[in-house]
Amino acid sequence: MTESYFVSVIIPLYNRESTIERAINSALKQDYVKEIIVIDDGSRDNGPLIVENLSKSYPIIKLIRTNNNNGAAAARNIGINIAKYEYIAFLDSDDEWMENKILLQFQSLQNNPEIDCVYTGVFEINKDLIIKKNAIYYENPIKYLLYWNYIGSTSTCLIKKSALKAVSGFDTSLEARQDLDLWLRLTLNGSRFLPINKPLTFIHLDSDNRISNNILKKIRAHEYFIKKHLNVMIKYPIALSKNYLRLAYFYKINHNKSISKEYYKKAWMYNKSFKTFKNYIFHCILNL
Secondary structure, three states, X not given: OOHHHOEEEEEEEOOOOOOHHHHHHHHHOOOOEEEEEEEEOOOOOOHHHHHHHHHHHOOOEEEEEOOOOOOHHHHHHHXXXXXXXXXXXXXXXXXXXXXXXHHHHHHHXXXXXXXXXXXXXXXXXXXXXXXXXXXXXXXXHHHHHHHOOOOOOHHHOEEEHHHHHHOOOOOOOOOOOHHHHHHHHHHHOOOOEEEEEEEEEEEEOOXXXXXXXXXXXXXXXXXXXXXXXXXXHOOOHHHHHHHHHHHHHHHHHOOOHHHHHHHHHHHHHHOOOHHHHHHHHHHHHOOO
């Protein structure tokens, strides 16, 4: 079997000593995986040491250290640039895979050579609560990606390195929404996605340092994302309205009513539905 049939796994690591071994073990159980690249993004705990010890038993594990904490997007880009194989699987250091995930995805890619990325459903785990979410597919991916990130976490995807290189990987300017931004740019560049309608990835939502828990990073990322993709979003006013509604909500819970009102007004301007009308009246007229 030639190297073109193998997979490089890329795992960004930052202060996840309690979960990194679980993530790596789930990658070691996969077919076709010949390289596991762990990018330590300036961890201050024992996570890198755990990886080093595992690499002594499993030579396919490679630990790359960075001097500073530059974020998961930058770490993934480093992994993309040094990966040896054409197929890339991203895995967050607190997530894990079912044993046959890569096998099923690889078979799907081989059976559909026009496809660049195969993604899966997930089990979302938050303490004792487990939610099953099947993968979703839409005929108009740009429109629905702007509505919401239906492809989901990078941990679900097996993707061709050539497709990632064609769009220069992840946008390191984004503090959040890096995955959505990548899926959108890939789609706009002609890449095609295919789901496996089975939950083959475990997404752990109870981690302490998830970006999604930081409201200020969410605000900055949403504003940057809208500005970056406004020329596309303006073609889908309902999607643009939904994004403005999210920003209005984020500013509201961050106790900034004046900016929140402005985004509720923008949401109403681009989608005069009952929901946006109700939000506009409640928050901009009645000041609730």
